[in-house]
Amino acid sequence: MTGQMIFFIIFALIAITGAVLIIALKRISHRVVSMAFSFMAVAALYFLLGAEFIGIIQIMVYVGAITILFVFGMMMTDHRNFSFGPDPRKWQQALSFVGVATLLGLMLYGISTLDMHESTQPFVGSVEAIGLELYGHYFIAFLGSAFLLTSALIGAIVIARKEAD
Amino acid sequence: MDYLLMFLYAVAVLMVLLGGVTFAILAERKVIGAMQLRPGPNRHGPWGVFQTIADVLKLLLKEDVIPANADKKIFVLAPVLAFAPAFSVMAVLVYSSTVGGADINIGVIYFLGVSSITMLGVLMGGWSSNNKYALFGSIRGVAQMVSYELPLILSIIGVIIMVGSLNLTDIVNYQANMGMWFIVPQFLGFAVYMISSIAELNRSPFDLPEAESELVAGFFTEYSGFRFAMFMLAEYTYAIAIAGLATTLFLGGWLGPAFLPEIVWFMLKVVAVMFIWFWLTATLPRARVDQLMNFGWKVLIPVALLNIVLTSIYKVWMG
Numbered sequence: 001m002t003g004q005m006i007f008f009i010i011f012a013l014i015a016i017t018g019a020v021l022i023i024a025l026k027r028i029s030h031r032v033v034s035m036a037f038s039f040m041a042v043a044a045l046y047f048l049l050g051a052e053f054i055g056i057i058q059i060m061v062y063v064g065a066i067t068i069l070f071v072f073g074m075m076m077t078d079h080r081n082f083s084f085g086p087d088p089r090k091w092q093q094a095l096s097f098v099g100v101a102t103l104l105g106l107m108l109y110g111i112s113t114l115d116m117h118e119s120t121q122p123f124v125g126s127v128e129a130i131g132l133e134l135y136g137h138y139f140i141a142f143l144g145s146a147f148l149l150t151s152a153l154i155g156a157i158v159i160a161r162k163e164a165d
Numbered sequence: 166m167d168y169l170l171m172f173l174y175a176v177a178v179l180m181v182l183l184g185g186v187t188f189a190i191l192a193e194r195k196v197i198g199a200m201q202l203r204p205g206p207n208r209h210g211p212w213g214v215f216q217t218i219a220d221v222l223k224l225l226l227k228e229d230v231i232p233a234n235a236d237k238k239i240f241v242l243a244p245v246l247a248f249a250p251a252f253s254v255m256a257v258l259v260y261s262s263t264v265g266g267a268d269i270n271i272g273v274i275y276f277l278g279v280s281s282i283t284m285l286g287v288l289m290g291g292w293s294s295n296n297k298y299a300l301f302g303s304i305r306g307v308a309q310m311v312s313y314e315l316p317l318i319l320s321i322i323g324v325i326i327m328v329g330s331l332n333l334t335d336i337v338n339y340q341a342n343m344g345m346w347f348i349v350p351q352f353l354g355f356a357v358y359m360i361s362s363i364a365e366l367n368r369s370p371f372d373l374p375e376a377e378s379e380l381v382a383g384f385f386t387e388y389s390g391f392r393f394a395m396f397m398l399a400e401y402t403y404a405i406a407i408a409g410l411a412t413t414l415f416l417g418g419w420l421g422p423a424f425l426p427e428i429v430w431f432m433l434k435v436v437a438v439m440f441i442w443f444w445l446t447a448t449l450p451r452a453r454v455d456q457l458m459n460f461g462w463k464v465l466i467p468v469a470l471l472n473i474v475l476t477s478i479y480k481v482w483m484g
Binding site for chain 1: 167168236238239242246269270271274275277278279281282284285288289292293307311331
């Protein structure tokens with residue numbers, strides 16, 4: 001077993017444990033921390049794959065921004081335990097189980113039939129290559145998403161101002 | 166074998182860092198003391214050199230107090246969450262042409278991305294203490310760190326445009342080839358970087374999250390003993406890391422006349438940057454919250470953007 005394999009197993013276990021704990025833990029604050037750990041482990045997996053840029057963007061966006069956003073939401077609310085009570089409706093549980101199982105099956109099928117050709121040299125993604133793709137091939141899509149985000153930002157400010165008045 | 170070497174390197178950096186933090190705290194007290202015409206700590210050892218060691222021993226021997234209404238698990242985890250990112254950014258710093266951490270092609274972004282997690286420790290520490298001062302401190306801290314991270318990142322982009330690489334070794338080599346440190350062509354960027362790094366580190370005059378006259382001690386009000394020591398360690402580690410990045414980006418890293426080893430030049434420059442922070446601590450009064458926010462959003466960010474525009478024009482013009 002190579003060192004890379006050992007690290008892969010460690011990070012994969014952290015990611016899955018964190019993801020399960022987000023659902024299983026009782027307090028919101030604990031859930032947010034386990035979410036941060038899960039995101040970090042996923043970022044570490046990207047690093048193992050050689051996709052360093054994607055890995056660090058994962059840390060910046062998910063750990064640095066989204067987790068902090070959740071923590072802000074948590075701080076603005078009361079300091080007490082939030083938990084979802086046991087759901088009395090059995091058919092909902094059954095339905096969600098079927099949905100999740102189907103999704104898992106589809107994903108496993110997709111992964112197992114994926115045609116992956118082995119490359120001879122280890123691949124390390126570079127920022128330059130991503131930048132050239134983004135500003136060359138996908139320039140229109142890039143501009144479109146920028147417009148979308150700007151309008152979303154303006155919309156959020158308008159809504160917030162209306163509530164403040 | 167590779168992993169063993171990596172582990173040994175990390176341990177060595179940690180040991181040097183512990184020594185560095187110990188004497189950085191002593192230096193801060195001595196420098197501020199000298200500027201305020203008082204001797205500073207001078208009882209333990211010659212010139213007070215063992216003062217911080219005695220302080221740390223005292224903190225380690227203290228009773229471990231956890232408030233009854235605190236969220237215990239988060240309370241215990243917060244100092245670790247504050248220290249871990251501050252230490253892991255050290256992985257990419259390059260100290261000389263031969264001594265350095267990981268040589269990855271996204272060094273600068275790695276530094277900035279990982280350092281943004283330090284907020285989580287501040288937030289968790291302040292929130293889990295269940296104390297209004299701590300909560301105020303951490304809300305202020307996060308608002309400030311989120312606002313000042315933007316000018317910090319924008320100020321670095323000028324350097325990155327000039328070099329065309331995110332690798333710290335490439336950046337230093339570029340400065341060696343140019344025959345000039347980036348502090349000269351990127352002076353605007355350097356000024357914005359220094360100001361926003363003070364806010365990012367919660368140092369005076371932007372030490373609102375731990376303003377002792379208003380908030381007791383800010384987000385670590387409820388912390389004592391070795392957990393408090395851990396927060397202090399995280400703060401100074403992060404300060405050394407940011408000073409190291411400033412050295413690499415703007416002050417030419419390990420470059421310098423050959424009569425001193427490269428690594429000594431690097432450390433001297435880090436010390437010089439930290440001295441400027443201590444100097445500001447001793448001279449400037451604390452800014453108000455609204456002044457801080459206005460300054461960040463209405464002055465620093467436009468100036469940093471102007472720097473990017475000027476740098477790109479220069480880069481395109483020169484080819």
